[in-house]
Amino acid sequence: MASAPVVVIGVGNTMRADDAAGVLAVRRLAPRPGVEIREQSGEATALLEALRGRAAALVVDAALGAEPGRLHRLDAAARPLPQGLFGVSSHGFGVAEGIELARALGALPPVCVVYALEGDCFDTGAPLSDAVARALPRLAEDITKDIEKCTKRT
């Protein structure tokens, strides 16, 4: 069962360049009571299970885009995520599918924010791109502000 009312999930693979962005962003967050910080690969059913029973969920992932370092803040509780922003994961079942499956099953937290940071390179073994590295501190600050709002609410 979910223990903390707020969950922050960093999604990615630290061995695939900018795909690490979500994981690296949540590693910059300070621990605080009532907030669970998790790292995941982006597999939909694991994401769904992590979302269950929470008052709020913040999901951080790298995205495909034309502007590396550009940050999107998406209100997933209000509307479905745009198609094509995230790469496909195992069986084409990734972050967007995990969130939509949670919505279909009534398991989506009332607050669900997805941060998507556009990446440049997703090659195995390649380093983080400069644009993504530069964007991480601001991303962590934005997440922290949302965590503060969520913990006040819960």
Next chain:
Amino acid sequence: MAVKKIKVDYLARVEGEGALHVTLRDGAVRDVELRIFEPPRFFEAFLRGRAFGEAPDITARICGICPVAYQMSAVHAMEDALGVAVDGPLRPLRRLLYCGEWIESHGLHIYLLHAPDFLGYESAIAMARDHQAEVERGLQLKKVGNEIVQLVGGREIHPINVRVGGFYRTPARRELAPLAERLKWARDAALETVRWVAGFEFPDCERDYEFVALRHPDEYPFNEGRVVSSKGLDIGARDYDANFEERHVAHSTALQSVIRGRGAYLVGPLARYSLNFERLSPLAQEAARAAGLGETCANPYKSIVVRAIETLYACDEALRLIEAYREPERPALPVEPRAGSGYACTEAPRGLLYHRYALDAQGTITDAKIVPPTSQNQTSIEDDLRAFLPDWLGLDDEALRWRCEQTIRNYDPCISCSCHFLRLELERG
């Protein structure tokens, strides 16, 4: 001459990247190509120069869905090369780990990838809106499989607790007790799953496959047995290369396997079931009969029912193993390097998985060969489409494309593993 092409550029609800191109000419099927364009992954080359003990962890990375099969084929092949026989209480623990992977993998495919085809939904998400209870049951069932892999394998994905000779750590009996409680629920859920999928409508399609699977004297096969076929093959893993051949085809980055002198064959749930029905537990046999299956099944669309039977078996077997579990005196047998060659086949959820290694005197890998189930089934997938397509030509393009994709999904293909995979292109006229 009228020509029409059907293209599926990216096959959905399969693991990895592939496409299907079908060419119809004057109302006849001219060509079927399952095009696998997932980039080659070179695992066999990565393994060269590594120590024998690293193979289970490296090969576990080949697949996020069936890592247990990869690492266990590697472990068994190494033990074959090094003259180690793992028996006693370590062996049932290996079977338990397999049960976890089968429950997890079959649960995912039945509920989230394959059932939408039979119920007319484009995705599991669309299906979940109307079939919430069933989807929740599937998710919980898969979770129980994950919990077994977590406990015995050390973590849910790419387990790290398996080593040549045994495990790094073995669980205490008390750790398995809560799992047994979860498995009792899972066994009931698996039985419900069999009843649910048995009620789907299946096209009346059967083919004369050569089924290939492991066969053990008294167990439904996971990780031990002879490689047997419905057309008389009966060999040990050491003779695999002499009897099977991998071929390059221009349209696929995955090699295609054939039986030397005969051609296409079929591995996976239908083959295992048809060659091993009498080795299923009484509960699984009874459920299969109640679901309307005979002792063999050659209708690929009914693979979803067979997967459900195998899921039930895996829950039943896991409970039996836990009840009988004795804590091993030590987690692994000692293993000394020596020069030699090792061969092993195990039963991944998708079918037979062959590994072969050569080691030098220090135990360094000098050669590796891995033949995944999806590459073995590629020719049969194309043959299914060639055989069934003529009856479907009256369908409109969308319905035809869907039927083609469903036919491919019968195999639960794991394209990433086979690249050594889907887009559908149909040319018709």
